[in-house]
Amino acid sequence: MSREDPPTNAVLSVRDLSVSFATRQGVVRAVDGLSFDVGAKEVLGIVGESGSGKSVAMYSMLGLVRDANVSISGSVRFEGREILGLSDTEMQSMRGGEVGMIFQDPMTALTPVYTVGWQIVEQLRAHSDMTKKAAYERATELLAEVGIPDPKSRVNHYPHEFSGGMRQRVVIAMALSCNPKLLIADEPTTALDVTTQAQILDLMGRLQATHGSSIVIITHDMGVIAEIAHRVVVMYAGRPAEIGPELDVVRSARHPYTWGLLGAVPRADIKTRRLVTIPGNAVSPLEVPTGCAFAPRCQYRMEICAQRPPLRGADDHLDACWLSDEQRLVIRSSATVRGES
Amino acid sequence: MSDDVLLRATDVVKSYSSRRRVKGLRSLNTAVNGVSLEVKRGETLGIVGESGCGKSTLARCLVQLLPVTSGHVEFNGVELTTLSRRQLRPHRRQMQLVFQDPYASLNPRRTVGDIVADPMRINKIGSDAEINARVRELFETVGLDPSALRRYPHEFSGGQRQRIGIARSLSLNPSLVVADEPVSALDVSVQAQVLNLMTDLQDEFKLTYLFIAHDLGVVRHVSDRVGVMYLGEIVELGEAELLYEKPLHPYTEALLSVVPELNDTDAPRRERIIISGDVPDPADRPTGCSFHPRCPAATDICTSEKPAFVELRPGRFVACHHPRNVDSIAPTS
Ligand SMILES: Nc1ncnc2c1ncn2[C@@H]1O[C@H](COP(=O)(O)OP(=O)(O)O)[C@@H](O)[C@H]1O
Ligand SMILES: Nc1ncnc2c1ncn2[C@@H]1O[C@H](COP(=O)(O)OP(=O)(O)O)[C@@H](O)[C@H]1O
Numbered sequence A: 001m002s003r004e005d006p007p008t009n010a011v012l013s014v015r016d017l018s019v020s021f022a023t024r025q026g027v028v029r030a031v032d033g034l035s036f037d038v039g040a041k042e043v044l045g046i047v048g049e050s051g052s053g054k055s056v057a058m059y060s061m062l063g064l065v066r067d068a069n070v071s072i073s074g075s076v077r078f079e080g081r082e083i084l085g086l087s088d089t090e091m092q093s094m095r096g097g098e099v100g101m102i103f104q105d106p107m108t109a110l111t112p113v114y115t116v117g118w119q120i121v122e123q124l125r126a127h128s129d130m131t132k133k134a135a136y137e138r139a140t141e142l143l144a145e146v147g148i149p150d151p152k153s154r155v156n157h158y159p160h161e162f163s164g165g166m167r168q169r170v171v172i173a174m175a176l177s178c179n180p181k182l183l184i185a186d187e188p189t190t191a192l193d194v195t196t197q198a199q200i201l202d203l204m205g206r207l208q209a210t211h212g213s214s215i216v217i218i219t220h221d222m223g224v225i226a227e228i229a230h231r232v233v234v235m236y237a238g239r240p241a242e243i244g245p246e247l248d249v250v251r252s253a254r255h256p257y258t259w260g261l262l263g264a265v266p267r268a269d270i271k272t273r274r275l276v277t278i279p280g281n282a283v284s285p286l287e288v289p290t291g292c293a294f295a296p297r298c299q300y301r302m303e304i305c306a307q308r309p310p311l312r313g314a315d316d317h318l319d320a321c322w323l324s325d326e327q328r329l330v331i332r333s334s335a336t337v338r339g340e341s
Numbered sequence B: 001m002s003d004d005v006l007l008r009a010t011d012v013v014k015s016y017s018s019r020r021r022v023k024g025l026r027s028l029n030t031a032v033n034g035v036s037l038e039v040k041r042g043e044t045l046g047i048v049g050e051s052g053c054g055k056s057t058l059a060r061c062l063v064q065l066l067p068v069t070s071g072h073v074e075f076n077g078v079e080l081t082t083l084s085r086r087q088l089r090p091h092r093r094q095m096q097l098v099f100q101d102p103y104a105s106l107n108p109r110r111t112v113g114d115i116v117a118d119p120m121r122i123n124k125i126g127s128d129a130e131i132n133a134r135v136r137e138l139f140e141t142v143g144l145d146p147s148a149l150r151r152y153p154h155e156f157s158g159g160q161r162q163r164i165g166i167a168r169s170l171s172l173n174p175s176l177v178v179a180d181e182p183v184s185a186l187d188v189s190v191q192a193q194v195l196n197l198m199t200d201l202q203d204e205f206k207l208t209y210l211f212i213a214h215d216l217g218v219v220r221h222v223s224d225r226v227g228v229m230y231l232g233e234i235v236e237l238g239e240a241e242l243l244y245e246k247p248l249h250p251y252t253e254a255l256l257s258v259v260p261e262l263n264d265t266d267a268p269r270r271e272r273i274i275i276s277g278d279v280p281d282p283a284d285r286p287t288g289c290s291f292h293p294r295c296p297a298a299t300d301i302c303t304s305e306k307p308a309f310v311e312l313r314p315g316r317f318v319a320c321h322h323p324r325n326v327d328s329i330a331p332t333s
């Protein structure tokens, strides 16, 4: 993929997105040079540990960062149209219409004082000229579609009368109500138990197939990525460390941070011996090194790592690391790195 | 009690009175509903289950932080449930807890050195100088710089705080460490550091662990044996590798089938069994088998008769009328 010319079928095209906050302690570079494309009907996963800038990236794209001290640069194109810097009203009509959103806490998207039916109806009527009656019927259909039992009566219930998993289904119904081209989901299953997570991932997969929406799913769990994403962006300290097709990244990861991330996961499917650890803690966003952000924790650090590595690679598998292919081969054939096949 | 058993729970029940009414009656939330288990010396017994299934309540009952509603807990051959507070004290020292939330479990107004020293001071173990030396040693043991002794908890990251909690739990040389979701709040790279540390400490100090978590991967990784909890009951218990490879209980089977996998080998993915619905209210427990409303293998008997928790194969316990994978497990070891 050429990073300059986004594929013409890209639904979302992000170039050099940077978001920083001026704080009393200094400048927080929450997102720093993020670029990726999401194709039609593609599921793109964004993975990283907490504080790596995943949520800020999503919120800034959608005009949801409300902080007066924020500065945002770069380009975000949705269906070819630049959306960074759209007015609040323009953004509002896009969100909940062509772009649906799902959050970690379903109550971010729901209001406790109205029935779920009322909330879906409002959303439908804000983005179409449906009659109230038609919108209620559609709301009931949507609840049925996301697997809520007895939708005819549940449509009149309040959010607190649903379990966490059922509430997340309601939010998904709402996000789908206007047949969005793009769904953005920020840790949609992180608060859920594994059986409920399975239900929600299954639902998202099925809906993606039937509605043909593209999905951006943000998560800290590589397993979730492997279950659902076609391609993945691995983020570290606000920067993309590696981007590629899911299977390539999981089986032949290229970036030392990705090696660490994969090797650190205790597995339920196979016996894991000693876990791979990444020394130290995540870098403070106030003190991201000017060179490679991962350098202070990287055991393969070289002199050149004091300069920032560009995101580069062959075909559609890119990484931001100075290691040569030969060096990677040698490292990956040693026993300390898992994550390759 | 045989010598290799450190802790034995028999039919432990813990009910909370619930403010809600179920079918018009003031109900009891039976958070732990008749749990029997043994923790062997030097092993790690993992307890896994989804949120609200009673893991924390069970842990607190076992270390006598909560009085049991009924049942027995023996530790080193001594029945604990009938002891007075004073009689309990020497036993409690032998059992230490590590908590999930490294933020809430450390007193923000005390230095981390004091936090680690307090259990020794309270139990009047050693002179001030001896305690100080021991604190420094504990800091080094858990991979913290002893020069940070005078700092406060908020100055540390989540992973470092969990190390402080572990250092505190080791200060009285316990034989049993009960860890309740000790790594659940940590990012995966830090989680790996803490898990490796716990493994090393177990070898070094011959610790016995009761390790509680909702993460099936974490539990497989640390445990010698695993108990699976559902709605306040242990539904299956057995040697970790065997249980994960050939689960007996339909709930265990379904749980394992839906853990997101990395697909980094060509081994076929387990067939996903998605169980529908939500966990029932423990104050309104289903008749018969508690899992029957969601169980893909349920038959009539499951709705009327509660399955007994039996040793179906050597070391493999299960409570189910129609256990899975039985034919592929040898009847004798
Ligand atoms: N309004 C803000 N002001 C200052 N810093 C912020 C603000 N919002 C987020 N950050 C910082 O930006 C970084 C990225 O945060 P976030 O995107 O929430 O991470 P993630 O979602 O990957 O866990 C964090 O270090 C966070 O503290
Ligand atoms: N102090 C308490 N008072 C009343 N109910 C409680 C209390 N603590 C836990 N419960 C209830 O007991 C059940 C088990 O909770 P808990 O032991 O915390 O489960 P877990 O640790 O597996 O998530 C839940 O239904 C919970 O709501």
Ligand code: SF4
Residues within 6 Å of the ligand: A255, A256, A257, A292, A293, A294, A295, A296, A298, A299, A300, A301, A302, A305, A309, A320, A321, A322, A323
């Ligand atoms: S660029 Fe250098 S420091 Fe950064 S990940 Fe690659 S080898 Fe490590």
Ligand code: SF4
Residues within 6 Å of the ligand: B249, B250, B251, B289, B290, B291, B292, B293, B295, B296, B297, B298, B299, B302, B307, B319, B320, B321, B322, B323
């Ligand atoms: S006893 Fe019946 S309902 Fe319960 S787990 Fe076994 S098969 Fe399922």
Ligand SMILES: [Mg+2]
Residues within 6 Å of the ligand: A054, A055, A056, A186
């Ligand atoms: Mg986030």
Ligand SMILES: [Mg+2]
Residues within 6 Å of the ligand: B055, B056, B057, B180, B181
């Ligand atoms: Mg708990």
